Amino acid sequence: MTTPGGGGQSGRWFPDEMPLPAANAETAGWWEACLSHRLVVQRCRSCGATRHPPGPLCPDCRCLESEWATLPGTGTVYSYTVVRQAFLPSLADTVPYVVAAVEPDGAGGARFVSNVVECDPEEVCVGMPVEVVWEDMGPELAVPRFRPRGTAGDEGATA
């Protein structure tokens, strides 16, 4: 069983020294959910449309009110690239790594740009089923990454 929001699977894949994301007023709620390992998407309180990245106003109905809807934590790879060059010195030991646009199940077509970890980069493909895993980058920041669903040793792989 996959826990709502992706559960507690976590690990470390990227170095502390890499540039880290920072929350602002608009995205704070999304990051707070991440900190408790809950994958969420912003949903309009009025029409229910989802959007990502978080924004101030619903592009469909212009409502200013929104809420954070918890997602199951599963999804599929929409597109990806394997980064082969360490553009940033802090990532020199991390290349090659996968940057992917993932369509999380239940997010209404919104896409999250993240990384696919715990697999050979050559094996990533469009349409690959994935699930969220959490990388605790510090006491105040957890970043969602994704791994192939069905990774060996994962008890929650058959959601």
Added chain:
Amino acid sequence: MSWNKVAVVGAGLIKMGELFDQSYEQMAAGAYSAALAGVDRGAPEIDAAIVATQRGSLWGQEGIGGNTVPSAIGLSGIPCTRVENACPSGSDAFRIGAMVVASGVHDVVLVIGVEKMRDKSTQEGLLARAAAGHPLYNRGETAPVLFAPFATRHMHEFGTTPEMLASVAVKNHHNGCLDPYAHFQSEVTIEQVLASPLVCSPLRLLDCCPQTDGAAAVILTSADRAGEFTDRPVYVAGFGVATDHPYLHEKSTYVGLPATTLASSRAYEMAGIGPADVDMAEVHDCFTITEILDIEDLGFVEKGKGGPASLEGETALDGRIPVNPSGGLLAKGHPIGATGLAQITECFWQLREEAGERQVAVRNGIALQHNVGGRGSGVSVVNILTRNR
């Protein structure tokens, strides 16, 4: 009916490259004098200038707003405004310059693009900036990472192959060999492109444009006054600008850039033409995949057919629709603020049949210039030029 209220009466650029031996102002002066030299007769008195520089923050230009340029080129005192609108900064400056002339406020406007990409190292410059921007989604991104997922998806949906991508680089490097202003002037083969190092799969080194310093300038005046300066003006037939969601998260599609489709439909409507009427185009080929997306989004080929069309030579100098005869960003280079104006200069020369060995066949007298940029594709600008009054 084309808009045709404004004409280009002079255009020019400096040799693109790594110009460590020239200051920003020297580059501007070189482009200005090249544009003046391109005027057939008379000495246009410049009433106002628009400066396009996109990466001023790389060398301390962030606060000065382009105002060192008029002083440096002997035009101190004129109104001058800097335009910064991502990769289309130069093309948008051109569009704004045309609107300024059409408004009747200023009669003769210099639009000049100047960009220094190389004075600071990649680490200190572009990569330092890559850590800035959106606090959530823009930490450490670089341009190849933004465009590679478009290529992956295009390959997945339409069967586009690495050879098709490579054919764009082969063509543009060939054209660059015929352009004395191009940064790179050597041929590459499909095999060489496919053997070059992977940067961000499927994009390899030779799928990517270089970092280039450069400057270009055009002189605009009203269509009514153009005859004072030349018998062969090139008119602004139409233009269009459109924005799109800039971030990969929120883009509606990865196999097209909707801002380009929207900008070009506006430009075509204003010019009263369609894509089949265009004789040649200078488009934004920051990566090989970008040119494939462009030629589809601009309506030159059907969606999904950009790869085969490139491989089969439809966009070559002697093809059905020659694209990037100057060598494009891939070979001529991409000095961001100058890029659009260098493309306009190429269109000016092609329409006047002054492009030498890389001259294309001019059938309808219509050329199209295009840039897209801003975190990949947040804004697109299309300008259409014609030699037909």
